[in-house]
Amino acid sequence: MKTPTYAVVDIETTGGNVSSGDRIIQFGCALVEDHKVVQQFSIDINPSRKIPKEIEYLTGITTQSVAAAPYFEDVAPTLFQLLEGCIFVAHNIQFDYAFLSNEFERCGLPALTLKGMDTVELAQILLPTEASFSLGDLVASLGLTHERPHQADSDALATAELFLLLSEKVETLPLVTVEKLVELSQHGIMQNQEFFLMHLAEMKRKVKPLPDHLFIKSGLALQKKNSSLPQEDFHERPSFPETLEDKKRLFGSALSIREPQVQMMDEVYRYFSKKETKHYAIEAATGVGKTIGYLLPAAYLASKENPIVISTYTTLLQKQLVTKDVAQVCALLPFELSVAVLKSKSHYLHLMKFESLLNEPIEQKLEAVYRMRVLVWLTETTTGDLDELNLTNYEQAFWNKVKHRGWLDEAKEDKWYEDDFYIHARKQVKKASIIVTNHAFLCHDLIKEQQELPPLQRLIVDEAHHLEEVAVQSTAESLKYYRLQKIFKWLGKKDDEKSFIGQFEAISSRMTEPITHFLDHLEMTSYFLNEEWSFFIDHLLHEARNQKEIRFSGQESTDVFFDPETFQSVSFKKSVKKMISLMEEIIYLSRNITKKMMKEKTVLSSSEQYLLNDFYDLLNEFQQQNNLFRIAFKQKNEQYVTWFSFKEKSPKNSFTIYCNRIDNPQILKKELVDKIPSIVYTGATLQVNDSFLFFEQQIGENNLKTLCLDSPYDYQKQVRFWLPKDLKPIRSLSKEQYAKMIVYYLELLSQNSTENVLVLFTSYDTLQRVYYQLQRNSAFSGRELLAQGISGSRERMLKRFFRSQGSILLGAASFWEGVDLPGRALQVLVVTRLPFDSPDRPFVKAKYQWLEKQHLHPFAAEALPKATLRLKQGLGRLIRSEKDNGILLLLDDRIVSTTYGRSILSAMPKGLHLEEMTAENMQEEIRTFLRE
Structure with missing residues (x-):
């Protein structure tokens, strides 16, 4: 049998649309035979038109550099002959294949009919835990050759190396897994199924034994779990290294040790050892090394009998804490340390549901890729934690189907019980000395009747300034009209064989006690409730539009605060009563159906x-919606705030009802502060104006022991903090004028430096206005523009920004913190406005009203401290080490023109001085400072 030749192709073009005149400017090809690259070919091509500036910036190919190159018409026959008889391979094949085929046809040659394989889809399947599947990111992650990104020859060679790596990877998989991949890949892109078929045939010729680390059950190959954590004897553990010399010996050359970090280690060790009655707040500024500062003493103090729980802000930080910081500490320790991760069950794959889903027909091509991706991942993962897959959207129907929700019946009746990932995680927690969780899990667990965390005696709360915010989010509920429509659709009718009611009707005929009566009633009640919901939402939309003050969130959505006094009509009250009655009837009928089916x-x-x-x-979800509806419209409760949100383009389908508690400090005090004996709170920004008072009020504390560890950074030398002298007051500008002013200063920065620029916004509306103005401005044509909500996920944008030179990244909300861009990756930071919460946001408005009832001034007690902390967090993006330097440009005159602005200024780190600069002086200083 003749070995196939693979033509791995990449083309660079003037744009993505052949019909509008875009042309190829470079062609690259690497021929692969017998598992190696046997020939490379590349050529520049004159497109007979000017190459756009953004393409020149991306590829480095200019109109002048290809002016003497041949036209595509001249080289088309050669390229066509080169590809003839090959299997066409490309990264995102649907672009390269179609574009090249159209160009051949334009030159009078036949359209391409070659078989094709796509390395994007193959990588998604065979490298399931990669964070990104762009060629550049895969090359960096896998250590492949890629000397000149976005040059066709280099891209083609990198794709060829990736293709060879994927070919090697598939043959390391168990035969049973590859057989399932072959079956599912018929739904994939082009001839990707043949990729798996060829490798399956090769594997069957040389059958290898199943590796020791894998086992097969019910046709699935899985990684064996490590069932036991290190067996540590707490009583034989060496003593904590109390002296500086002891710590230096322990750290050796593996980690540098800093004086504030040593102080933090000693303080945390003493605090937990002495079992003090007060809780302890430690502000450890950026650069102190706070994570190692609390991890090392915790390692020496924790035991299986008396574990220490560490909670951090997000599941991403939870992952980083375990894979990076805990791993570093464990490598230093002269003893074994048992560490376990605890998340909610929905983070784990439910094997029972995944196996069941494999037997169902494929409805979407994307789901076939997801199934294949999980099949490969099961041979690699020991945790089953879906976060390992680096998903950007957990709301896809597939992931909702396979994520863990627990069991309707006895868990042990599940045939996968012994191998269940969530059960395994719970077992690990019981054996661990240190348990790492996240704030959301902690807040939810505190108020549950049956808690999953062990009885808490010692707790470390990292990124503690987020605890109140997460507590707010953990009590937040939302009721989406489109989601209810889906529930009604899933319930369905008897004549719909795919609906619940339709399928249950078929089962009912086999039961000794048929449930037909309940199904009839459920179908009818569901119909009436759907009709009533439609009327109810129409009523709310009508009332919302009649309100004089409707709130715009800046993302084309309108937020409307729900004031019970406004909705007092008899018809509205009747509708609420009817809705609750119908919802409870559905819950009653559904529970009866479930009980009767469980009996048989x-x-x-x-x-x-x-x-x-x-x-x-689905019933549990519906019950939650009913509870929210009652709180929002039936029960008068001052601890809750309700508002609506909708988009004018599709008001009904986008209509969402939100409900939040606003008394979260009281909840935290009752469930956390008053119940846990020893707590260490830590973070880089816990103080406002040298006081922990705001932090105490946010979480319900009132008598904290406190410590502040200053930053080792020299802000006076490392940072230039500028306010333009001729800056117009923000309040005097329209939205369009304000956006133009931001663009003016970005142009000034761009003309005088080639550094990356991070621009922080408080409004998505302003961000979008600036982005579209930058796109139209020729001064920025040589720079890559990245914008939150426009240019992809946050993680993907940060990766591109980190690897680029001269990019401009526009970010809001989540970009104010948690962004690590050391050294040259970020030297210019622009803050467009002092980061106050909008008082028009419904939750903020309600919170301010609640504070007033507590006899507190909302601006002084909430708005000003929050804005101060957020600006400090923004500054933290700029300086990440003692070697970093950078410019912070603030475009808000209120920092000097108002009393509260000067208060914010006084709370900035020591050594950071604000300079008011003219545009002319700024230009010279930018060049001088960044060059130094």
């Missing part, structure tokens, strides 16, 4: 049992 479980097939589980999950 023996007549259900395994897939029907999974169906009943899904129905029970």
Whole structure:
């Protein structure tokens, strides 16, 4: 059998649209035979038109550099002959294949009919835990050759190396996994199925034994779990290194040690050892090394009998803490340390549901890729934690189907119980000395009747300034009209064989006590409730539009604060009463259906049992919606705030009802502060104007022990903090004028430096206005523009920004912190406005009203401290080490023209001085300072 030749192709073009005149400017090809690159070919091509500036910037190919190159018409026959008889391979094949085929046809040659394989899809399947599948990111992650990104020859060679790596990877998989990949890949892109078929044939010729680290169950190959954590004996553990010399010996050359970090280690060790009655707040400025500062003493103090729980802000930081910081500490320790991660069950894959789903028909091509990706991942993961897959959207139907929600019946009746990932995680927690969780899990667990965390005695709260914010989010509920429509659709009708009611009707005929009566009633009630919901939302939309003050969130959505006094009509009250009655009737009927089917479980097939589980999950979701509806419209409760949000383009489908508690400090005090004996709170920004008072008020503390560890950074030398002298007052500008002013100063920066620029906004509306103005401004044509909500996910934008030179990144909200861009990656930071919360946001408005009832001034007690902390957090993006230097440009005159602005200024780090600069002086200083 002749070995196929793969033509791995990449083209660079003037744009993405052949029909509008875009042309190829470079062609690259690497021929692969017998698992190696045997030939490379590349050529520049004159496109007979000017190459756009953004393409020149991206590729380095200019109109002048290809002026003497041949036209595509001249080289088309050669390229066509080169590809003839090959299998066409490309990264994102649908672009390269179609573009090249159209160009051949334009030159009078036949359209391409070659078989094709796509390395994007193959990488998504075979490298399931990669964070990004762009060629540049894969090359960097896998250590492949890629000397000149966005040059066709280099891209083609890098793609060829990736293709060879993927070919090697598939043959390391168990035969049973590859057989399933072959079956599913018929739904993939072009001839990717042949990729798996060829490798399967090769594997069957040389069958290898199953590796020791894998096992097969019910046709699935899985990684064996490490069932035991290190067996540590707490009583034989060496003493904590108390002296500086002891610590230096322990750290050796692996980690540098800093004086403030040593102080933090000693303080944390003493605090937990002495079992003090007060809780302890430690502000450890950026650069102190706070994570190692609390991890090392915790390692020496924690035991399986008396574990220490560490909570951090997000699951991403939770992952970083374990994989990076805990790993570093464990490498230093002269003993074994058992550490476990605890998240909510929805973070884990439910094997029972995944196995069931594999037997269902494929409805979307994307789901086939997801199934294949999980099949490969199961041979690699020991945790089953879906976060390992670096998903950007967990709301896809597939992930909702396979994520863990627990069991309707006895968990041990699940045939996968012994291998269940969530159960395994819970077992690990019981054996661990240190348990790492996140604030959301902690806040939810505190108020649950059956808590999943062990009884808490010692707790470390990292990024503690976020605790109140997460507590707010953990009590937040939302009721989406489109989601209710989906629930009604899933319930369906008897004549719909795919709906719950339709499938249950078929099962009912086999039951000794048929449930037809309940299904009839459920179908009718569901219909009436759907009609009533439609009327109810119309009523709310009508009232919302009649309100004089509607709130715009800046993302084309309108937020409307729900004031019970406004909605007092008899018809509205009747509608609320009717809605609650119908919702409770559906819950009653659904529970009866579930109970009766559970009694006759023996007549259900395994897939029907999974169906009943899904129905029970849906019922629980519906119950939550009912509870929210009651709180929002029936029960008068001053601890809750309700508002609506909708987009004018599709008001009904986008209509969402939100409900939040606003008394979170009281909840935290009751469930956390008053119940846990020893707590260390830590973070880089806990103080406002040398006081922990605001932090105490946010979390319900009132008598904290406190410590402030200053930053080792020399802000006076490392940072230039500028306010333009001729800056116009923000309040005097329209939205368009304000955006133009921002663009003016960005142009000034761009003309005088080639550094990356991070621009922080408080409004998405302003961000979008600036982005579109920058796009139209020729001064920025040589720079890559990245904008939150426009240019992809946050993680992807940060990766591109980190690797680029001269990019401008526009970010809001989440970009004010948690962004690590050391050294040359970020030297210019622009803050467009002092970061106050908008008082028009419904939750903020309600919170301010609640504070007033507590006899507190909302601006002084909430708005000003929050803005101060956020500006400090923004500054923290600029300086990440003692070697960094950078410019902070603030475009808000209120920092010097108002009393509260001067208060914010006084709270900035020591050594940071504000200079008011003219545009002329600024230009010279930019060049001088950054050059130094």
